[in-house]
Amino acid sequence: MNYELFVAKRIIAGKEYKSSISSPIIKIAITAIALGIIIMMISVATGAGLQRKIRDKMSGFKGHVQITNYDNNNSDVSIAPVSINQDFYPNFKNIDGIKNVQVFANKAGLIRTKTDFEGIVFKGVSTDYDWSFFKEYLVEGDVPNFDQKRTRDILLSKTLVDRLKLKLNDTVLVSFLKSSKNKLPSNYKLIIKGIYSTGFLEFDQSMMIGDLREVRRLNKWKDDEVGGFEVIIDDFDQLTEKGNEIYSQTGSTLDSKTIVGSYPAIFEWIDLFDNNIWFIIGIMILVAGINMITALLVLILERVPMIGVLKALGSSNWSIRKVFLYNATYLILQGLFWGNLIGLTILLAQQYFGFITLDPENYYVSEVPVYINVFSMLLLNIGTLVLCFAMLLIPSVIITKIQPSKSIRFA
Numbered sequence: 001m002n003y004e005l006f007v008a009k010r011i012i013a014g015k016e017y018k019s020s021i022s023s024p025i026i027k028i029a030i031t032a033i034a035l036g037i038i039i040m041m042i043s044v045a046t047g048a049g050l051q052r053k054i055r056d057k058m059s060g061f062k063g064h065v066q067i068t069n070y071d072n073n074n075s076d077v078s079i080a081p082v083s084i085n086q087d088f089y090p091n092f093k094n095i096d097g098i099k100n101v102q103v104f105a106n107k108a109g110l111i112r113t114k115t116d117f118e119g120i121v122f123k124g125v126s127t128d129y130d131w132s133f134f135k136e137y138l139v140e141g142d143v144p145n146f147d148q149k150r151t152r153d154i155l156l157s158k159t160l161v162d163r164l165k166l167k168l169n170d171t172v173l174v175s176f177l178k179s180s181k182n183k184l185p186s187n188y189k190l191i192i193k194g195i196y197s198t199g200f201l202e203f204d205q206s207m208m209i210g211d212l213r214e215v216r217r218l219n220k221w222k223d224d225e226v227g228g229f230e231v232i233i234d235d236f237d238q239l240t241e242k243g244n245e246i247y248s249q250t251g252s253t254l255d256s257k258t259i260v261g262s263y264p265a266i267f268e269w270i271d272l273f274d275n276n277i278w279f280i281i282g283i284m285i286l287v288a289g290i291n292m293i294t295a296l297l298v299l300i301l302e303r304v305p306m307i308g309v310l311k312a313l314g315s316s317n318w319s320i321r322k323v324f325l326y327n328a329t330y331l332i333l334q335g336l337f338w339g340n341l342i343g344l345t346i347l348l349a350q351q352y353f354g355f356i357t358l359d360p361e362n363y364y365v366s367e368v369p370v371y372i373n374v375f376s377m378l379l380l381n382i383g384t385l386v387l388c389f390a391m392l393l394i395p396s397v398i399i400t401k402i403q404p405s406k407s408i409r410f411a
Contacts, residue, residue, distance in 0.1 A: 015202040016271035025052060026351045029295035033335020034342065036284035039050070040380055041066065043280045046350075047273040048376070049369035054270055056199045057364065058259055060133030061207060063102070063230025065246050066254045076121055078105040078215070078227025085224060086362030088249050090128060097234045102128045105215040109176045109206075110185075113164050118205075120160070122174070124212035130232055134196050136387060140168045141194035146211055153193035155209035161195050163205075168192055174208075176218050184245055186218055231256075264365075285384055288335070296328045297395050307402050317400040324399070328392050329385070336381055347372055369371035 067088075071080035084103060107122045131143045132195050134155060144153035156166075166172060170192050175185040198204055212226065233242045243258040250256050260267045265372060300307070344395045347370050350356055354367035 004152070007236070015265045024297050025298045026319055028340070029291045030331055030335045032291035032334055033288045033384075034339035036288040037339030037381065037384060038346070038382070039334055039396075040281050040284050041340070042346065043077045043277050044380060045347050045370050045372050046238070046368050046378055047277045048373065049371035050272045050363070050365065052378055053369040054200075054364050055259070056133075057198050057203075058263060058266070059236070060198070061200070062259055063260065064236065065231040065243050065256055065258050066228055066262065067231065067246070067250055070229035070253060070255045071306050074407060076106055076352065077108050078106055081219070081221050081225035082228055082254065083224055084226050086251070086254075087230070088246075089229060091247070092231075092249060095249060097238060097242055100130045100232040102126070102230050102232070103226040104128060104129075104210060105199065105212055105221075107215045107218055109174045109208075111160065111164060111171050111193060111230070112175060113166070117163055118160055118164060120174070120206050120208045121206050122154075122210055124215035124227070126212045126226075130181040134194075137196045137198045139195050139197050141192070144193045144210065148312040150213065151189070152190045152212050152214070154190045155194045155196055155211070157207065157385055158195050158202065159204040160208070161192070166192060166234055167194055175288055187362075188214065188218075191334075196239070196290070196341050199360040201360050201362045204363070220382050237410060248320060267373040281380070283302055285387050286385065289388050292328060292332060292388050292392060293395050294393055295331065297398070299327065300324060302399055307375075307399055311402070321396045321399050324396055325389070329389055332388050336385065338383065340377075344372075 067079040067082075068078070069082050087093075088101065089103075090101055094100065103126050104125045109120050111118050111120055125146075125148045134143055138407050139158055141216075143155060144151055154172075156172075161167065164172075172192060173187050174188050174190055175186065177185050177220065196204075202384055215221075215227070216223070216225065231242075233239065239258050239260060243256065243261070277379045307320055311317075350368055351370040351372070356368040357367055358368055360366045
């Protein structure tokens with residue numbers, strides 16, 4: 001019979017480490033692995049979720065790429081109009097991966113009630129607008145219908161509705177400054193058709209969505225003039241590449257900017273999440289590895305006589321090391337199993353119930369978002385297993401230093 005295989009089977013079956021010393025050490029090691037993988041899974045899933053949610057919200061308000069007139073000078077308000085008759089509208093013929101091209105125009109205004117007022121940006125859109133983003137965050141009512149000859153329906157955020165003590169289907173008075181000097185503001189009565197809430201306060205507290213034709217009337221633009229174009233792409237990871245292609249396809253009088261170029265500070269901030277995630281992963285693997293090294297050393301030191309017997313029977317150092325490394329790997333797998341079970345339970349609970357909340361003023365979301373990527377989770381588990389196993393190779397060298405003549409004496 002292969003003695004080392006026999007011993008390995010007994011160890012893996014859990015019949016050899018019942019001593020009062022090794023048992024709690026092994027439990028601590030398994031717990032450390034489990035806690036480490038839980039924390040790493042939560043860090044990766046919530047970090048990726050936060051990045052995706054913030055960039056999706058910004059893209060929902062502004063599009064992935066905006067094409068405007070150079071004369072707008074990076075203003076959020078549409079100053080100089082652009083002709084709708086462009087080669088790239090309604091479709092970019094030579095660029096793949098473009099989901100939609102939609103027209104828009106922005107106008108600064110003031111919502112007034114009997115007791116209060118709020119400054120807003122009236123974003124006028126048309127029938128080509130992709131409403132999927134706002135439908136996701138719609139809390140009351142519906143999106144405006146622009147198939148009519150004229151509509152005064154608007155979409156307003158819950159933040160503004162609550163501040164001004166308004167409700168669905170209320171008529172609101174909105175004042176807009178005229179472009180000509182020495183003229184009184186234009187007052188428009190608009191109807192709240194729908195109420196949305198994205199949790200992105202930077203836009204929620206100022207953005208009002210309505211009919212582009214109303215902005216044209218306010219600015220006295222022609223029927224073929226708009227403030228600009230928003231381009232929605234299929235894959236955000238290709239934003240830089242598609243942004244360069246779009247820029248090359250637009251005229252010399254037009255400027256195109258990606259959402260990252262328009263809001264660099266926010267995207268630099270969310271890119272820092274990656275550094276934090278890698279730091280957490282490194283610390284957790286180090287802690288788990290140290291605990292496993294401690295457990296392995298205890299197992300080896302408790303079985304010095306057994307190692308001496310195996311060597312006396314002709315077993316090589318490497319075959320004995322494999323016995324303990326297999327055992328340690330089994331313990332790591334136990335920790336990974338319980339860590340994954342608990343970690344996925346927490347993440348799924350957060351994804352469906354959102355019991356952990358955040359301050360939207362600081363994080364742009366009202367609850368911790370979760371994005372579970374199967375490939376990332378598998379890579380995290382495999383990486384933890386491989387790195388912890390590699391760290392165990394060094395302490396297992398102690399087996400080669402044990403001499404049978406001395407170790408068997410104390411058996």
